Amino acid sequence: MKDSDAKPQTARLAWEDELRSGKLERSTSVFRHVIASSDGDEAQYPPEGNGRYHLYLSKACPWASRIEIAVRLTGLIPRIGMTFVDPIFQPIGEGRTGWVFSKEFPDDLTHKATLYEVYLHYHPDFTGKATTPMLLDTKTKTIVSNESKDILKSICWGFRKLHAPNTPDYFPMERLPDYESWLGKLYDPLLNGVYKVGFTTSQSDYDAGIKAMFDVLDEVDAHLGKNKWMLGDEFSVVDLILGVTLCRFDAVYYVHFMCCKKHIHEYEHLSNYVRCFYQQEHVKASADLESCKQHYFQSHHVIAPNKIVAVGNANSSLDLPHNREELFPSPTN
Ligand SMILES: N[C@@H](CCC(=O)N[C@@H](CS)C(=O)NCC(=O)O)C(=O)O
Incomplete structure (x- = not known):
């Protein structure tokens, strides 16, 4: 276990901004698309392998861990790429702390220092909380979803035809x-x-x-x-x-x-x-x-x-x- 450098913490957690009168009120996810279950011309996000879609995940975050397990269970590695954030929040600018990348957990896709910068790279107007899990479309250069409920549906339903042979239907x-x-x-x-x-x-x-x-x-x-x-x-x-x-x-x-x-x-x-x-x-x-x-x-x-x-x-x-x-x-x- 790494020793913490117990400097006084001045940057704020996103959670602190979500506490209203002592109660935690989660902000809602901003990107809410799902991968289409058929790849008709009209689908903005058709199912496709070859690393078109990429996940930003955390080993610590339960919402992201569910997605990692779903990807493994359905045999979608390496059809979908995965990048993991460093487990410990660090300052990310604007007086806030959040997910960052490090030597041990680099961002080999966009080479950014923080997850917030990745969000901004694809959506320069983004002002919300940079959460994991996040599903990115590298072709249209847009975030498909940062809501685990949607991403689970994309993995189980949208990518169904790319699942490993004999994968059970985990989401009937x-x-x-x-x-x-x-x-x-x-x-x-x-x-x-x-x-x-x-x-x-x-x-x-x-x-x-x-x-x-x-x-x-x-x-x-x-x-x-x-x-x-x-x-x-x-x-x-x-x-x-x-x-x-x-x-x-x-x-x-x-x-x-x-x-x-x-x-x-x-x-x-x-x-x-x-x-x-x-x-x-x-x-x-x-x-x-x-x-x-x-x-x-x-x-x-x-x-x-x-x-x-x-x-x-x-x-x-x-x-x-x-x-x-x-x-x-x-x-x-
Ligand atoms: N509604 C989201 C919630 C995800 C979420 O809350 N993720 C947390 C980690 S467990 C996060 O990324 N927090 C970033 C922060 O607090 O700065 C989902 O289910 O995908």
């Missing part, structure tokens, strides 16, 4: 209502809830946030006692979305964001489910939990001004054996 169109329903249930109290709880400056909002978060975790734990995966027998994008948050929970959110009512490893089914999720080849290949810890503890100076990274082997519990195969034997076994 006919299960869209179930996807929407689970996303609606999970987003506010859990996926975004960890951030809301972590950044709030109000005790009553913290208490309410913790209650809502653990209510939904209890509900999901019970659901996973009856179902191998969130939508039943098959792994889907709902597992991708939930699993990425659960992987970070004990090592990061429990400590850093004070989501400390209960660990995930104390839940009967969630503990086994998250191990089963994490131990899949493509998930494990993408995971870098030490980099996650480094990001959160060393970037959020309003929460952790001394930039000390909390102790704990992030992978230790995720690598333990799990009971999911035993509980839900597959019919062919």
